[in-house]
Amino acid sequence: MKITHIETIPVRLPKKPQLAIRSSLGYTLASTFVLVKVHTDEGLIGLGEVSCDPVWSGEDDVTSAHYINDRLAPSLIGEDPTAIERLTAKLRTCMAGHPFTKAAIEMALWDIFGKSVGLPVYRLLGGAVREVVRTKFSVSGAEPEKAAEIAAWAVSVGFKAMKVKVGIDPESDVARVRAVREAIGPDVRLGVDANGGWSPRVAIQTIRRLAEFNIFFAEQPVPRDDVAWLADVRRNVQVPIMADESVFNLQDAMSVVRHDAADVLSVYVGKGGGIGPARKIAAVAEAAGLTCTIGSNLEMGIATAAMIHLALSTPGVGAEEFPCDIIGPFYYEEDLLAEPLPLQGGEARPPEKPGLGVELDEEKVKRYRVD
Ligand SMILES: [Mg+2]
Structure with a gap:
């Protein structure tokens, strides 16, 4: 089997305004994606998705489509799509950066491999190490009352864990976490995510204040620039x-x-450029006696499926202790899949069809296409 061409389709999905997340990085009411179709000479098509976020990774729909069409696709055409490890290395070395763009192609290769042998991706990765992946909701860094309302809704649909966006300013951060804790009661597990919005000094002061609300983790309290800041906190x-x-x-x-x-x-x-690279990071954590969770920038259905296969089959992902952010589809008015993923409040299960196990609804793709 050989890769014949790679198609890129930019789409823009509106978010549900009542759930859209405000964080220290800003606020948007829609997400841009590039859908990727890797075509083969045997008629199998692998699906992938770039979730574009210039603030996060410096990638958008224009850069992503450009690099796939003009740089990555030419290096892959004619290659065997099931040589995933070798092609992942090729993607890595063929240009610097742009990990979400590379990840879209990598997940599409897994999709093709799974379809070619009739197995879901998690089985190709060694099989399930858990029956279900525990998930948590992500509550917007909104006004305390509004954040409490979102948190109560999340509990009502089954979430037993969540995180609240903080890092906006310490006083309103504390007020928001207090309001959410009061709304959800003592039994729902609660963490905070500052998206790098605090300085090390403010992070230490504020996390000490938040301990009163029994938070079980503080995510990225300080900017990504220097890992010593994180160690200091x-x-x-x-x-x-x-x-x-x-x-x-x-x-x-x-x-x-x-x-x-x-x-x-x-x-x-x-972030790492695919399912394979993510598993290597999880192995580093395992070797160091740390654990992992799966994070999200609110992917749509294709990448969310890839996240489920990863979480289901990777022992270094401690989803029971730190539930995963496999929640993207909750935030959109509509997903573009023909059949929704088996996601519920608080848990994700894998699609059991071959490959990633998802198909696009081409009518919806047409409707949300932006080029
Ligand atoms: Mg985060």
Whole structure:
């Protein structure tokens, strides 16, 4: 089997305004994606998705489509799509950066491989190590009353864990977490995600204040620029520290380990350039006695499926202790899949069809296409 061409389709999906997340990085009412179709000479098509976020990774629909069409596709055409490890290395070395763009192609290769042998991706990765993936909701950094309302809704649809966006300013951060804790009661597990919005000094002060609300982790309290800042915070608080923006690739993970800078790594399919690279990061965490969760920038259905296959089959992902952010589809008015993923409040299960197990609804793709 050979790759014949790669198609890119930019789409823009409106979010549900009542759930759209405000964080220290800003606020948007829609997300841009590039859907990727890797075509083969045997008629199998692999699906992938770039979730574009210039603030996160410096990628958008224009850069992503350009690099796939003009740089990555030419290096893959004629190759065997099931040579995933070798082609992932090729994607990595053929240009710097752009991990979410590369990840879209990598997940499409897994999709083709699964379809070619009639097995879901999680089985190709060694099989399930858990029956179900525990998930948590992500509550917008809104006014306290509004955040409490979103949190109560999340509990009502079954979530038993959630995180609240903080890092906006310490006083309103504390007020928001207090309001959410009051709304959800003592039994729902609650964490915070600052998206790097605090300085090390403010992070230490504010996390100490938030301990009163029994938070079970503080995610990316300080900017990603220097891992020593994260280590400084971790030394000075009791709450477990999660590294998200500080860990894109394998070397970032090793650096966090060397600096004792986190207790938990937030692993993405997108940040490291695919499912395979994400599993290597999880293995680094495992070797260091840390654990991982799966993080999200609100992917749509294709990448969400990739995240489920990853979480289901990777022992280094401690989804029971730190439930995963496999929640993207909750935030959109409509997903573009022909059949919705088996996602419920608080848990994700894998699609059992071959490959990633998802198909696009081509009518919807037409409707949300933006070029
Ligand atoms: Mg995060």
